[in-house]
Structures are given as C-alpha cells and as structure tokens.
Amino acid sequence: MTGPHIDEEPAEHRRFDRYLQALETVAEADETNLVAAVLCDDDATMADSAVGRHLDRRAADLLTDPQFASWARTMTAVIADRDFLIRRLREWTLLRTIALGKPWAAEELTGASDWFQRMAATTQIVTSPEALRLLTERGRTRRVRNAASRRLQHPDESGRC
Known part of the structure; x- marks a missing residue:
C-alpha cells in the first residue's frame, strides 16, 4: 500500500501515547483532574484503556501503602x-x-475476573494460603489453578508463570 498517510500513526494512537506519558508523570495533586480530562476524550474505549493502565500502575505502587x-x-x-x-x-x-491479611469472602475471589485471579495467583504480595488454596481448587483457568498450586508448593519462588 502506498500513499501519504500509510506511515502515519492514527490520531487516537498519538493521543493514547500522550495520555500515558502525562499520567505517568502527573503530580499527585493534579492526578484527579488529569484522569477526568482523559475520560472526556471522544474515544471512550481508548480513554478507558489509558486510565486503566494508570490505575494498574498506581494501585500496584500504593498496594500496601496506607494512602x-x-x-x-x-x-x-x-x-x-x-x-x-x-x-x-x-x-x-x-x-x-x-x-494485608484482612477478611475477604471466597465468592469475591472466585467471582473476580481472570485478570484478578491471575494476579492473585502469581504476585508475591499475596501469601494467603487460603486464597491460594481456593484458586488451586476453583480458579477459573488452568493457568490460575497451576500458578496457585505452584505457589502453595513453593511459597518462596517468584510465582511467575
């Protein structure tokens, strides 16, 4: 294919990249306003994706932080x-x-998304034998069940698949 626009990246891809960069470097005081601004983009799917990545990064950074x-x-x-x-x-x-070892319900874990179950089964931050046992027995995918089983058998290993 030839033409003047073949090598150009679509506008939504450029906006997505700009949003990711801005969200990566935003000051804590400005985070709320920036997230709200990104969510006002006409391409709701792209905006949700950019904010979703931001939430994943920030939540992982703050996971055990009191904030x-x-x-x-x-x-x-x-x-x-x-x-x-x-x-x-x-x-x-x-x-x-x-x-953090706080109370949770089995239904929350078994009803959670595949993404969540994978995270819980593979991340070192989750050390709860009860959660890992439940995922071994009732995880939605074989990948989750196997990862949780490995974590139970070898709790000191990385837990990555």
Whole structure:
C-alpha cells in the first residue's frame, strides 16, 4: 500500500501515547483532574484503556501503602460511570485486602475476573494460603489453578508463570 498517510500513526494512537506519558508523570495533586480530562476524550474505549493502565500502575505502587484507601476513594469518584474501571479498582482493593491479611469472602475471589485471579495467583504480595488454596481448587483457568498450586508448593519462588 502506498500513499501519504500509510506511515502515519492514527490520531487516537498519538493521543493514547500522550495520555500515558502525562499520567505517568502527573503530580499527585493534579492526578484527579488529569484522569477526568482523559475520560472526556471522544474515544471512550481508548480513554478507558489509558486510565486503566494508570490505575494498574498506581494501585500496584500504593498496594500496601496506607494512602491506598484515600486514593481509591478519590479515583472511584472520578471513574464512577466507567464499569470496567470501577471493577478494576475494586479488584485492586480486594488484592490489597488479601495481601494485608484482612477478611475477604471466597465468592469475591472466585467471582473476580481472570485478570484478578491471575494476579492473585502469581504476585508475591499475596501469601494467603487460603486464597491460594481456593484458586488451586476453583480458579477459573488452568493457568490460575497451576500458578496457585505452584505457589502453595513453593511459597518462596517468584510465582511467575
């Protein structure tokens, strides 16, 4: 194919990259406004994806930090009408709950997304034998069940597949 626009990256790809870069470097005080601005983009799928990556990065960074709860409440208010983002933040909160040894329900773990179950089965931050046993027995995918089983058998290993 030839033509003047073949080698050009689509505009939404450029915006997505700019959003990711801005979200990566945003000051804590400006984070809420930037997330809200990104979510105003006409391409809702692209905006959700950029904000989703940001939530994943920030939640992982704050997972055991006492500031996590406040940050999660603030983000919940900003993403309130975005079902995927709300679910992802709720699952990060569940991951934190399990990692900190706080009470959780089996239904939360078994009803969570494949992404969450994979994270819980493979991340070293989750050391709960109860959670790993439940994932070994009732994880949605073979990959999750095997990873959880390995973690139970070899708790000191990385847990990566």
